Amino acid sequence: MNKINYQKRLDHVIEEIGSSRPTLFLHSCCAPCSSYVLEYLSKYFQITIFYYNPNIDSEEEYQKRVKEQRRLIREMKLDEIKVVDGGYRPELYYETVRGFEKEPEGGKRCYLCYQLRLRETARLAAEKGFDYFTTTLTISPLKNAQWLNKIGEEEGKRYGVTFLPSDFKKKGGYQQSIQLSKEYSLYRQNFCGCVFSKKETEDRKKSEKPLA
Numbered sequence: 001m002n003k004i005n006y007q008k009r010l011d012h013v014i015e016e017i018g019s020s021r022p023t024l025f026l027h028s029c030c031a032p033c034s035s036y037v038l039e040y041l042s043k044y045f046q047i048t049i050f051y052y053n054p055n056i057d058s059e060e061e062y063q064k065r066v067k068e069q070r071r072l073i074r075e076m077k078l079d080e081i082k083v084v085d086g087g088y089r090p091e092l093y094y095e096t097v098r099g100f101e102k103e104p105e106g107g108k109r110c111y112l113c114y115q116l117r118l119r120e121t122a123r124l125a126a127e128k129g130f131d132y133f134t135t136t137l138t139i140s141p142l143k144n145a146q147w148l149n150k151i152g153e154e155e156g157k158r159y160g161v162t163f164l165p166s167d168f169k170k171k172g173g174y175q176q177s178i179q180l181s182k183e184y185s186l187y188r189q190n191f192c193g194c195v196f197s198k199k200e201t202e203d204r205k206k207s208e209k210p211l212a
Contacts, residue, residue: 024041027118050086051086
């Protein structure tokens with residue numbers, strides 16, 4: 001099956017909306033991933049960030065990422081952008097992925113995690129009357145953009161709100177997010193966020209042979 005080019009779909013939406021600047025409820029996983037997305041989309045949309053990540057392995061890590069998200073917006077001088085903090089609810093994540101704890105990164109556990117976060121984003125976007133909703137997650141080369149867009153479209157239909165298609169890693173987006181992370185000295189974690197991805201990262205480091 002051919003992969004859908006979601007970046008082209010996004011280009012088409014942006015062309016259609018012109019200068020109207022509709023409202024966008026943007027799920028953000030972290031400040032580094034949101035940096036390029038904010039730089040890119042703030043020209044076309046009135047954005048509200050939804051920081052909703054119950055998958056984060058500890059409250060300390062969660063709060064650190066929220067703080068960086070707020071700091072980035074201040075330093076990018078995007079004062080009109082508000083941050084809605086969904087709160088730290090790890091029990092929702094563990095309940096969602098029960099039975100899939102041993103799945104490798106990028107497998108069914110990740111699919112369920114995407115679904116959990118996008119479902120709540122869609123629900124609130126509809127409740128608050130936003131024109132669109134989407135997620136920063138597609139900027140990562142390690143995240144499955146086809147899955148994310150499919151889930152987003154399904155949840156948008158469920159709640160009656162339009163999902164904004166994306167593949168933010170395209171057009172050099174991922175590279176620009178790395179550059180912006182350096183420019184703003186952002187805390188850039190070396191694991192996705194959940195306890196399982198953290199353990200997988202730690203195990204991989206332990207198995208690496210030291211340089212002679």
